[in-house]
Structures are given as C-alpha cells and as structure tokens.
Amino acid sequence: MKNKWAIVLGCSTGHGAAISKQLASEGMGIIGFHLDRGAIKKEAQELEKEIALMNGAKVKFWNENAADKEVMFKRMPEISDLVGSGQVKLLMHSIAFGSTTNFFEPTPVRQRQMDMTQHVMAHCLIYWTQALLEKKFLTNGSRIVGLTSEGSYKAMEGYGPVGVAKASLEAVVRQIGWELGKQGITANTIQAGITPTRALTKISEDWEKWVETTKERNPMKRVTTPEDVAGLVSLLMSDKADFVNCSTIFCDGGEHRSL
Numbered sequence: 001m002k003n004k005w006a007i008v009l010g011c012s013t014g015h016g017a018a019i020s021k022q023l024a025s026e027g028m029g030i031i032g033f034h035l036d037r038g039a040i041k042k043e044a045q046e047l048e049k050e051i052a053l054m055n056g057a058k059v060k061f062w063n064e065n066a067a068d069k070e071v072m073f074k075r076m077p078e079i080s081d082l083v084g085s086g087q088v089k090l091l092m093h094s095i096a097f098g099s100t101t102n103f104f105e106p107t108p109v110r111q112r113q114m115d116m117t118q119h120v121m122a123h124c125l126i127y128w129t130q131a132l133l134e135k136k137f138l139t140n141g142s143r144i145v146g147l148t149s150e151g152s153y154k155a156m157e158g159y160g161p162v163g164v165a166k167a168s169l170e171a172v173v174r175q176i177g178w179e180l181g182k183q184g185i186t187a188n189t190i191q192a193g194i195t196p197t198r199a200l201t202k203i204s205e206d207w208e209k210w211v212e213t214t215k216e217r218n219p220m221k222r223v224t225t226p227e228d229v230a231g232l233v234s235l236l237m238s239d240k241a242d243f244v245n246c247s248t249i250f251c252d253g254g255e256h257r258s259l
C-alpha cells in the first residue's frame with residue numbers, strides 16, 4: 001500500500017474507526033474527519049496516535065464538519081501535502097449525522113432537518129469526489145465507498161430523514177461509479193446490518209431490544225461489527241475488485257434476507 005491514502009469521513013468511532021485501523025494496519029495513510037466533543041474527542045485523539053504507530057505516522061485527523069465545503073477547501077492544501085504524488089485509494093463516507101425522527105408525529109419534520117440530513121449523509125460525497133478529482137488524487141483503481149442500511153428501502157420508526165438520505169446516498173454512489181468507471185474509478189455502497197455503534201443508540205431508545213431481535217433474525221445469529229465492514233472494505237482495496245462498480249454489497253450475515 002505504498003503511498004496510498006484513505007480519506008475517511010467519520011473516522012473516530014464505529015465503522016469509520018474500524019476501517020481506518022484496518023487500512024492503517026495494511027500500510028495505508030489515513031486522513032480522517034470527525035465531529036466530536038468531550039470524551040469521544042479524546043478517544044479520537046488516542047485513535048490517531050494508535051494509527052500513527054501502525055502505519056509510520058501517516059495519519060491526520062481533523063475534528064471538523066466534513067460536509068462543510070469551506071472546511072473541505074481549507075484542508076485541501078494540507079491534504080495535498082500529505083498525499084503528494086500518491087493516490088487517494090479510498091474516499092470513504094462513514095458519517096452518522098441527521099435528524100432521527102418521523103415525518104408527521106410527534107412533531108412534523110422541518111425542511112431544514114431534511115436538507116441537512118440529505119447534504120451531510122449523501123450530497124457531500126459528490127463535492128468531495130469533485131474536489132479530489134480536480135486535484136487528480138482519484139485515479140485508476142481508486143474507490144469511493146458509502147455505507148447504507150436496510151432503511152434505504154424500508155420504513156422505520158424515527159428513520160424518516162435518514163432513510164431518504166440512505167436512498168439518496170445509493171443513487172449518488174451509483175451515479176459517481178457510472179460517470180467515473182471509464183477512468184477505472186469505482187463507487188459502491190456497503191449495506192451493513194444492525195451494528196451496535198453510537199449512531200445506533202441515537203436512532204432509538206429501544207436499541208438494545210433491537211440488537212436482541214436482530215440476533216434472532218440474523219441467519220448467523222449475531223449482529224454486524226465494525227470489523228466485519230472493515231474487512232470488506234479491505235477486500236475492496238484489492239485489484240481483484242477492480243470491476244465491482246455501482247453496486248450495493250451486503251455485509252450483514254444475510255440479515256436482509258431474513259424476516
């Protein structure tokens with residue numbers, strides 16, 4: 001993984017953290033964005049140090065809103081210095097953010113909530129891809145990966161805006177792969193099963209019950225872990241995955257096939 005970099009949007013916990021660690025252990029440089037306060041901010045600093053020990057200090061985290069174009073443009077010169085003549089092998093969207101609510105009750109969802117969720121959870125990936133293409137950091141063999149969920153095609157309590165954003169993310173990724181495939185750049189979404197991360201605890205107060213029913217429902221009788229998803233992302237880094245494009249790949253032990 002010589003001079004190959006992963007830009008992980010949402011790098012501090014859950015899937016993004018596991019992906020960052022996995023790829024760093026394989027020698028890839030990690031550029032990460034997260035948005036945390038308090039104890040989690042400290043955890044992110046520790047993770048950055050841990051990664052530095054793994055990959056020869058090829059790591060830089062920013063605790064900033066990755067969906068803000070001004071942040072993206074402000075950090076681009078530093079990203080350029082880090083990547084140098086190398087390649088952004090992976091642009092990973094692993095941000096969990098958004099309004100976890102229904103459309104009508106108890107309170108009607110506001111346009112601002114819908115727009116923000118859409119932008120942060122889906123559209124910002126378009127602008128990151130544009131900026132990295134312009135810099136010529138995305139080249140033959142680069143991957144763009146987003147994380148989707150069953151909520152992209154199923155209605156769920158409290159998942160209104162995020163469900164819409166997941167369907168949108170899949171469409172964004174499909175279109176990116178369709179437009180950039182001729183350059184050898186591929187884009188795919190991974191559909192993870194229910195994973196007990198911080199994001200899950202914010203979707204529902206009943207998340208622990210949800211985890212238990214998911215274990216029953218899952219053909220493999222357990223929930224997904226961030227390491228399961230990190231393993232799949234690592235597989236996608238292989239040249240053998242060069243022709244996987246515009247797809248949704250399931251990483252859920254078969255959960256979506258089971259009632």
Ligand SMILES: NC(=O)c1ccc[n+]([C@@H]2O[C@H](COP(=O)([O-])OP(=O)(O)OC[C@H]3O[C@@H](n4cnc5c(N)ncnc54)[C@H](O)[C@@H]3O)[C@@H](O)[C@H]2O)c1
Pocket residue numbers: 009010011012013014015016033034035036064065066067093094095096097120147148149150191192193194195196197198199200
């Ligand atoms: N947990 C699940 O069950 C599950 C299942 C399928 C898909 N997903 C998806 O996986 C992705 C990652 O979620 P997770 O479960 O690992 O959650 P998580 O809460 O552990 O991680 C979310 C990350 O996003 C970062 N973040 C939030 N807003 C940000 C912003 N504006 N700018 C930069 N960073 C920001 C946080 O700092 C953190 O690093 C999400 O897109 C989520 O929808 C999760």
